[in-house]
Each structure stands twice: as C-alpha cells, then as structure tokens.
Amino acid sequence: MADHTAVLTALADPTRREIFERLARSPSPVGELARELPVSRPAVSQHLKVLKSAGLVTDHPAGTRRVYSVDPAGIALIRDYFERFWQQSLARFRAAASHQIQEET
C-alpha cells in the first residue's frame, strides 16, 4: 500500500497529474512524454522520480530505454473500494432477482 501523503503530494502538481494520466492510458518512455508535454526532459524525469517514490508509477527496461507505467499498487485503494462496493451490491441484486422469480412461479 502506498504512503497516502506521498500519493497526494505527487498528484497535487498538475504536470505530474498529467504525466500520471498519460501513463494510465499507455506506458511510455521519458523521451515520449517530454515530446508531448510542454516541459523539458530533465523535468519529466524529476516528476517521474516523485511519482515513482510515491508508488504511483513503475518502470522497466525495454532495450536501451526505460518504459514507465502506472503502478498497480498505487491504485489499490480505488480498486479495493469498488470491489467491495460491487460485491455488496451484486449480493443484493442476486437476492432481488431470485426473490422475484420465486414470486412469479
């Protein structure tokens, strides 16, 4: 589980949020992000470092480059929340659907 303060600090910056959202859509190397954003390559690297230490993104080597992507652990809170939400909701749905079929027969 990521440190929440680090997560919030990391996402408080609009450029970092933009980088995070781009990586959520598709994993990219530093150079590609720098080309698409109005910030320098060293600045992108610095932002990635912050995102990485917050546990929001992860990187892996691909040939001579490093490709950054959203770290699954960073989104764990939202996933946990909705998993429980839907398990509970579907249990209610199952009860309703089965109950109604019993009434009809």
Added chain:
Amino acid sequence: MTTQLQATSVTTGVDVAAPAEHAFRVFTEGIGSWWNPEHHILQAELAEMVFEPRTGGHIIDRGTDGSECRWARVLAYDPPRRVCFSWDINLRWQLETDPAKTSEVEVTFTPDGPARTRVVLTHRHLDRHGDGWEQMRDAVSSGWSLARFAEVAARR
C-alpha cells in the same frame, strides 16, 4: 496492456437463479429493487431510481423533493446479454461532468442452464478518477457503503 487493464479495473460476479432475460430486467429496469437506497448523491432522500432502457439513456436518481441526478449514461443496452454504463461520480461523491474523468461499468449475463445466469460485472478505467484519493481513503475507512458491507459480511 492486459496487466494494465486489470490494474485499473475490478471484476466481480454472482450466479442468479433465474433466466438471463429476467436477471437482465431486474438489473436494469428493476435497479430500484436491489440498489442500496443509501447510495445516492442527492441532497434529499432517494424516492426512486429510473434506468432508461436504451443506449443513450441515463440512470436517474429522483429525490423525495423532486430533485434529479443523472449519474450514469447508458453506453450499451443489449438485452439480455450485456449492459454498459458510465460512472459519472467522482471520488468526492459529486457528479462528474467531464467524461474523460469518468469510469465505466459493463455487466454481462451468461445463461448457465435454463434457470441460472452467471452475472459478471467489470468496473474499468478507475484510474480516470485519479485526483481524489484523499476522499477515497476517508471513504474506505469510514464511508457510507462500507459500514453496511461490514454488517452484511458479519452476519454470514
């Protein structure tokens, strides 16, 4: 890509003792019969829920004071096999008007014999809600739905 999709989505399912047509109808038009009435973002009490049965329709919560909240857009409506709708609520439990910041729910209904249906729900693109994690943390520790969830789970 597959890993990334899994990382930003959740999937859960139930088996329903009913034909797919029935399960589909209860899930959609009958949403008010099973949805937890505490789960809404209206100011007033929830009076009714309306699931407009067509692609391009909405899921609408109506309050006892006549207020209305269209919190989902019906993205696909293919009875009795599949329904897909947007989740236009942000992590602060407010209506999200920017579609780029909304997630998506897909539900499939697969017959398993004449009177059983496997219902699988996938809530995807959860990363699009990316900038409200503080609220989510609070919701996870003390929020409205988990109290009830814990209650139900404890009874089993």
